[in-house]
Amino acid sequence: MRLTEEAARERLASVPVVHLATTDEDGRPHLVVTTFAVEGDHVYTAVDAKPKRTRDLKRLRNIRANPRVAVLADHYEDDWSRLWWVRADATAEILQDPAAMARPVALLSERYRQYRAAPPEGPVIALSVERWTGWAYQP
Amino acid sequence: MRLTEEAARERLASVPVVHLATTDEDGRPHLVVTTFAVEGDHVYTAVDAKPKRTRDLKRLRNIRANPRVAVLADHYEDDWSRLWWVRADATAEILQDPAAMARPVALLSERYRQYRAAPPEGPVIALSVERWTGWAYQP
Numbered sequence: 001m002r003l004t005e006e007a008a009r010e011r012l013a014s015v016p017v018v019h020l021a022t023t024d025e026d027g028r029p030h031l032v033v034t035t036f037a038v039e040g041d042h043v044y045t046a047v048d049a050k051p052k053r054t055r056d057l058k059r060l061r062n063i064r065a066n067p068r069v070a071v072l073a074d075h076y077e078d079d080w081s082r083l084w085w086v087r088a089d090a091t092a093e094i095l096q097d098p099a100a101m102a103r104p105v106a107l108l109s110e111r112y113r114q115y116r117a118a119p120p121e122g123p124v125i126a127l128s129v130e131r132w133t134g135w136a137y138q139p
Numbered sequence: 140m141r142l143t144e145e146a147a148r149e150r151l152a153s154v155p156v157v158h159l160a161t162t163d164e165d166g167r168p169h170l171v172v173t174t175f176a177v178e179g180d181h182v183y184t185a186v187d188a189k190p191k192r193t194r195d196l197k198r199l200r201n202i203r204a205n206p207r208v209a210v211l212a213d214h215y216e217d218d219w220s221r222l223w224w225v226r227a228d229a230t231a232e233i234l235q236d237p238a239a240m241a242r243p244v245a246l247l248s249e250r251y252r253q254y255r256a257a258p259p260e261g262p263v264i265a266l267s268v269e270r271w272t273g274w275a276y277q278p
């Protein structure tokens with residue numbers, strides 16, 4: 001069954017991590033799993049301090065070339081009658097100004113205790129969701 | 140830490156579902172969660188009988204327009220020292236011939252009891268992985 005937009009947004013907010021797909025300038029998709037926070041039709045994720053080779057991440061380079069992205073939240077279990085997923089089609093913006101990052105970082109810190117100890121330094125990726133789509137095997 | 144190609148392939152095979160990103164003809168990414176099977180450098184997924192509005196799925200239309208895809212397997216838990224992810228960059232091919240679908244469907248049926256009762260009718264999406272990339276917080 002299809003989920004209403006409201007149900008889709010609620011379910012997305014219930015998972016610990018989402019998947020974020022971007023596309024590079026050659027049309028190749030790229031895919032990461034990421035912590036996030038949601039507020040209204042905005043989804044926020046931030047570059048954090050987990051070990052990385054670089055802060056010039058592929059996701060940021062892709063978004064600069066093409067801001068159209070997709071985010072997926074989903075639930076799997078062996079009993080397939082419990083499956084569901086929610087997809088948010090969105091336009092992404094990269095925030096680096098501390099004032100602009102403050103609210104997203106506060107929302108992320110509410111959700112993850114690790115960020116309360118060490119807030120993500122950013123940049124923040126701010127997604128404006130244009131379309132919420134969702135499906136559940138059963139209501 | 141980076142994972143070796145062999146470790147990346149093993150970890151991908153250990154999860155129940157992966158995420159598949161495709162790109163449409165306008166360069167917009169699309170994202171689904173899907174059952175799968177892996178054999179060597181091939182990852183297979185199939186259109187199955189879970190409730191859908193259509194079998195002419197967006198993922199199939201995207202692959203026909205642009206066969207470059209990405210697959211992600213990952214593990215999350217509240218203890219971030221246990222996080223890991225694996226990404227496979229691949230080229231996708233759509234299989235509809237019953238003879239070509241037989242081996243992928245057999246591999247999928249080994250992994251999921253639901254497919255033993257009702258094998259997916261297809262089409263099958265066959266991915267040839269060109270690059271395995273993986274990361275784990277710790278070994």
